[in-house]
Amino acid sequence: MEKKQLTEAELNMRAKAYHDNHFNHVHHAYIDIAGDLVAGTLLSRIIFWFSPNKEGKSKLRVFKDGHYWLAKNRTDWWDEIRITPKQYDRAIKVLQQKNLVVKKVYKFEKDPTTHIRLNFDQLEIEVNKWINDIKQKMVNGEIDEKGRKTNSPKGKKPVVSRDKPDSSEENEPNANAEPQENQEEAPNPLGNLVFPQKGKTNSPKREKRNSPSGENDFDQKGISLTGNTYRENIQGKHTDHHHKEEEGKVVVVVNSQDIQNTQDLIQDTFGVELPIEDTIQFLRICKQHGKEISDVVKATYNYFAKKQEPIEDLMGALVHGAKKGWRENISVTLEREPLTQAVREGMKEESEENPDWQVDPEAEKRLRKKLDQMNDTLNKAKKANQG
Structure with missing residues (x-):
């Protein structure tokens, strides 16, 4: 089949559409619940997959042990939310420790593949705790009517120090800065590509495995791993x-x-x-x-x-x-x-x-x-x- 030649205008239009349609939208609640940006972004994306589509049907197609599961390898998340395999390993462990997700290994298309299930009950508990915490901060005056955080509890004025009239530039507020409510978030480096549930990735760090010896052209028959399968995410530095x-x-x-x-x-x-x-x-x-x-x-x-x-x-x-x-x-x-x-x-x-x-x-x-x-x-x- 002859490849269609795109004009410069068509190419620009498609690139602009790709730019506009591939991004991450992450609620601050999920980041707060997970404890950091990467884990919160991963949690948000998992919630997306477990949410019904516009027709009210499940986006997932793997059903085992009475539950729907999200089947993805650690390398697939680069296309989803721009996190590396190592970032995923740490983030999924955080979510497991908080009992927000369940992770198992099943065969998927004959290969052992990580399957993730969202713990809806625990997520609901954490979201309710987050909402109650926000409500309490509003009562205490820590958050104003416009949703902005204040510097002092309700009824108290912040103390202004006048001891040093010649304050350094580092401590002075930027006179040209926009009010907080008018500032937009900085560009998110975790912009995602919304692709189907199961697929390969073109992660720049995972294009080919530089194994100590050649390519890993393995037999594609799948096997299950039981017993202690060494899922620890080892932390810490080591010498060269x-x-x-x-x-x-x-x-x-x-x-x-x-x-x-x-x-x-x-x-x-x-x-x-x-x-x-x-x-x-x-x-x-x-x-x-x-x-x-x-x-x-x-x-x-x-x-x-x-x-x-x-x-x-x-x-x-x-x-x-x-x-x-x-x-x-x-x-x-x-x-x-x-x-x-x-x-x-x-x-x-x-x-x-x-x-x-x-x-x-x-x-x-x-x-x-x-x-x-x-x-x-x-x-x-x-x-x-x-x-």
């Missing part, structure tokens, strides 16, 4: 190089860029974030055994995807892949103690936020039988190797 010393005084240098790239690669592949301490250990083991990071991650993902088995211990699986690799003909035992696995029918994932679910007895029996078979196979393989 991390040194780990092993027996024989072999020093392995791991730089900060390798750590960041590896964390991003694991996040994009498995849908969870590996803590910095585990990431450093994984990098160290890969370097000691001469393994490429991306090869180990890809092989680990494909092994469990082909077997359609959940990963009970992601760190243990990665360490096993780095040290011994993966063989499809026998079952393996991870070197770290496996964490408790939640057993559910279908594609249901256990969650720390929802501990009240009940394990299906039949499913548990099947799992125990399968584990016994795996151990028998492993023992036979060990005896054969020893013989």
Whole structure:
């Protein structure tokens, strides 16, 4: 199909329309409730998705466990509200801690994808608290009839200091400044692109993953992650190089860029974030055994995807892949103690936020039988190797 050639006037008109129609409108209440601008903007956008459209119908199309869910990866939010994946990781954790949202990982189009559900009850409580706080400030005279904040409670005049007639320019009000009610908000750097619910992003920081080794062309079969899936959002700074010393005084240098790239690669592949301490250990083991990071991650993902088995211990699986690799003909035992696995029918994932679910007895029996078979196979393989 021949590409249509746009005139300069048409191009200008379309660019202007794009400029005018892509922006964020965020209520101050949501920013106050969330505690900061980024988390408040994310909360506002989640509320938008859970609000009905003009026809009164839901904008969402994923319905699981009796609820509608918003299915989006951490990279999709750049197109929505111009926040980076790292900003999203911190902001969604804030909203989870305040019990404003519930986050789970389900399969979406065969891939493990983060699903978010708005906690309407908690949101209503927080909004009512915010409104009551505003009403009290109005009674106290802290907010005037026009909605402007005042400097003193009702009935009291602000104290004007006359001790220093020659005040510095820094403390003098700007005579040319507009009154507060006439000032418009500064341009919001979080202007969004309103795209469909599920899609890829063109985030400038996420165009291609600079993994320690090549592209991550993974098998597109999805797998579920159960047990402890390392969703902690690690805070704090670290030095540019991390040194780990092993027996024989072999020093392995791991730089900060390798750590960041590896964390991003694991996040994009498995849908969870590996803590910095585990990431450093994984990098160290890969370097000691001469393994490429991306090869180990890809092989680990494909092994469990082909077997359609959940990963009970992601760190243990990665360490096993780095040290011994993966063989499809026998079952393996991870070197770290496996964490408790939640057993559910279908594609249901256990969650720390929802501990009240009940394990299906039949499913548990099947799992125990399968584990016994795996151990028998492993023992036979060990005896054969020893013989």
